[in-house]
Amino acid sequence: MKLLVVGTLAFDSVETPFGQAENVLGGSASYLATSASFFTQPQIVGVVGEDFPQEHLDFFVKKGIDCTGVQKTAGKTFRWAGSYHGNMNEAKTHETQLNVLESFRPDLPEHYKNTPYVFLGNIDPDLQMHVISQLTDTKLVACDTMNFWIEGRRSSLMKTLEKVDLLSINDGEAKLLSGEENIVTAAQAIRQMGPKYVVIKRGEYGAILFTEESMFAAPAIPLEVVKDPTGAGDTFAGGMLGYLAHMDRVDDRTLRQAIIVGSTMASFTVQDFSLNKLQTLQESDIQKCFEEFVQLTQFERNLYAS
Amino acid sequence: MKLLVVGTLAFDSVETPFGQAENVLGGSASYLATSASFFTQPQIVGVVGEDFPQEHLDFFVKKGIDCTGVQKTAGKTFRWAGSYHGNMNEAKTHETQLNVLESFRPDLPEHYKNTPYVFLGNIDPDLQMHVISQLTDTKLVACDTMNFWIEGRRSSLMKTLEKVDLLSINDGEAKLLSGEENIVTAAQAIRQMGPKYVVIKRGEYGAILFTEESMFAAPAIPLEVVKDPTGAGDTFAGGMLGYLAHMDRVDDRTLRQAIIVGSTMASFTVQDFSLNKLQTLQESDIQKCFEEFVQLTQFERNLYAS
Numbered sequence: 001m002k003l004l005v006v007g008t009l010a011f012d013s014v015e016t017p018f019g020q021a022e023n024v025l026g027g028s029a030s031y032l033a034t035s036a037s038f039f040t041q042p043q044i045v046g047v048v049g050e051d052f053p054q055e056h057l058d059f060f061v062k063k064g065i066d067c068t069g070v071q072k073t074a075g076k077t078f079r080w081a082g083s084y085h086g087n088m089n090e091a092k093t094h095e096t097q098l099n100v101l102e103s104f105r106p107d108l109p110e111h112y113k114n115t116p117y118v119f120l121g122n123i124d125p126d127l128q129m130h131v132i133s134q135l136t137d138t139k140l141v142a143c144d145t146m147n148f149w150i151e152g153r154r155s156s157l158m159k160t161l162e163k164v165d166l167l168s169i170n171d172g173e174a175k176l177l178s179g180e181e182n183i184v185t186a187a188q189a190i191r192q193m194g195p196k197y198v199v200i201k202r203g204e205y206g207a208i209l210f211t212e213e214s215m216f217a218a219p220a221i222p223l224e225v226v227k228d229p230t231g232a233g234d235t236f237a238g239g240m241l242g243y244l245a246h247m248d249r250v251d252d253r254t255l256r257q258a259i260i261v262g263s264t265m266a267s268f269t270v271q272d273f274s275l276n277k278l279q280t281l282q283e284s285d286i287q288k289c290f291e292e293f294v295q296l297t298q299f300e301r302n303l304y305a306s
Numbered sequence: 307m308k309l310l311v312v313g314t315l316a317f318d319s320v321e322t323p324f325g326q327a328e329n330v331l332g333g334s335a336s337y338l339a340t341s342a343s344f345f346t347q348p349q350i351v352g353v354v355g356e357d358f359p360q361e362h363l364d365f366f367v368k369k370g371i372d373c374t375g376v377q378k379t380a381g382k383t384f385r386w387a388g389s390y391h392g393n394m395n396e397a398k399t400h401e402t403q404l405n406v407l408e409s410f411r412p413d414l415p416e417h418y419k420n421t422p423y424v425f426l427g428n429i430d431p432d433l434q435m436h437v438i439s440q441l442t443d444t445k446l447v448a449c450d451t452m453n454f455w456i457e458g459r460r461s462s463l464m465k466t467l468e469k470v471d472l473l474s475i476n477d478g479e480a481k482l483l484s485g486e487e488n489i490v491t492a493a494q495a496i497r498q499m500g501p502k503y504v505v506i507k508r509g510e511y512g513a514i515l516f517t518e519e520s521m522f523a524a525p526a527i528p529l530e531v532v533k534d535p536t537g538a539g540d541t542f543a544g545g546m547l548g549y550l551a552h553m554d555r556v557d558d559r560t561l562r563q564a565i566i567v568g569s570t571m572a573s574f575t576v577q578d579f580s581l582n583k584l585q586t587l588q589e590s591d592i593q594k595c596f597e598e599f600v601q602l603t604q605f606e607r608n609l610y611a612s
Binding site for chain 2: 017086087181182183184185202204205206208214215216217218219220221222223224226247253256257259260261286287290294295296297298299300301303304305
């Protein structure tokens with residue numbers, strides 16, 4: 001099944017203790033679609049300026065990504081500049097230039113409207129809602145959000161959440177959204193807002209899935225090399241949604257595997273700047289890393305197994 | 307097999323957002339031995355003052371704990387006062403009264419000396435070494451330490467680590483000890499210092515085991531009620547070592563289960579103040595919580611299992 005992703009296409013300038021990258025390909029839609037492309041055929045909705053190089057679009061198309069919904073408009077592409085320090089768990093934003101994003105309106109090409117799996121990247125909740133209102137035949141609508149919208153656009157966000165099946169959010173944002181300090185209570189409160197499934201991203205500590213029936217906790221693979229965490233959350237979500245679309249099944253068991261797939265994909269992204277690692281990734285790398293996850297987490301299910 | 311634990315016996319005064327407790331039973335040896343008592347027969351080495359109530363010692367004996375090595379000396383028992391705020395991941399120490407701990411010398415009763423499993427709680431590394439020097443026939447010597455010794459007594463600590471098989475340490479301390487920001491590199495560096503096995507405790511995020519062959523990452527059970535994290539790390543270590551002593555086997559597979567057992571035990575301790583929860587715990591509670599761990603972490607081992 002196909003996957004629709006809505007989000008930003010950007011030029012990022014990033015500094016970490018391991019180097020820097022200037023004006024490289026970034027944006028939530030880039031990471032989401034590229035990560036998902038290993039499992040399904042993603043369709044991007046987004047906007048770029050006249051300065052966006054054709055080679056990036058060519059790369060997407062080569063990965064089987066439908067770029068019909070990428071609007072090219074007069075002006076400059078969205079730009080973000082930031083840095084990471086210490087344990088690199090949080091980005092410090094130096095500059096945000098909205099540029100063409102300022103007047104972005106995510107109108108869907110006709111053939112996108114009945115796409116069954118949808119991920120709404122972190123954009124204005126009113127725009128997320130505008131996408132939802134065009135959808136005709138969904139099986140799973142998922143989204144992300146951030147502090148900026150939680151604090152500044154709460155009532156819009158609440159309306160969007162009512163229409164969303166799965167929220168993928170980091171732990172600090174989950175606490176802010178719910179007003180709860182405890183992550184279990186926070187997830188329960190968020191489930192009351194609409195999403196049946198809540199996935200809490202914890203960076204290097206992994207992720208937790210909360211459903212009606214159960215909790216599932218997955219660690220992240222402890223990595224020796226983390227060069228740049230930018231895009232890790234979107235790569236995670238892209239892998240997760242891409243896998244669900246591939247399996248065309250949303251149940252507890254498949255969601256659990258989807259989270260491991262998402263973590264697998266994210267573990268590649270952070271090993272290099274921009275989409276560098278994803279761009280050279282092979283199917284066999286993913287299979288191998290998934291098996292590392294199995295090794296990393298398995299233990300005897302019988303307490304006194306001898 | 308028996309387990310020797312060396313550590314403090316204390317009166318704790320603790321404040322958390324969920325209440326407070328004054329002069330309650332605490333100390334690393336209390337948590338270590340009580341937690342381990344569900345799996346093996348622990349032997350305590352520690353010191354108390356004349357003010358230490360007989361009822362606490364009676365409780366230990368009732369749990370099958372050998373208290374021959376608990377020295378009762380003139381003066382007052384060690385006291386610690388602290389509080390937890392926000393996400394309660396770190397204690398703020400208000401007061402430490404060493405009292406009888408100041409002149410503590412952990413001399414082992416004759417019948418403790420050939421105990422095969424040993425956990426040296428977080429005390430002066432010279433005292434940990436003094437214990438090691440009395441041991442005659444060990445299968446596994448494990449220890450804990452803290453910032454205070456890492457910063458103030460590094461050369462003593464390094465000598466102790468050379469003689470230790472397993473180090474159980476929290477992530478911040480691992481980074482401080484190794485001088486490495488990355489947890490994988492930190493664990494590798496610590497393994498070079500002596501311990502074959504390094505267990506990194508990450509509080510609510512679980513624990514990671516590093517051995518020569520593999521890494522094992524276990525989440526903690528996400529808990530709705532965390533009243534008081536005091537003693538969680540020692541309860542974890544007590545469960546882990548108690549289980550290893552019970553199984554009388556130290557291999558990758560048993561170590562992994564031991565870590566789940568440790569996490570299981572710690573998840574009980576934090577649900578109430580002091581040892582309250584451990585004091586009323588039943589075998590069946592442990593079995594049930596271990597099964598919750600299996601539920602919490604299991605996923606299909608085949609990437610495209612249908």
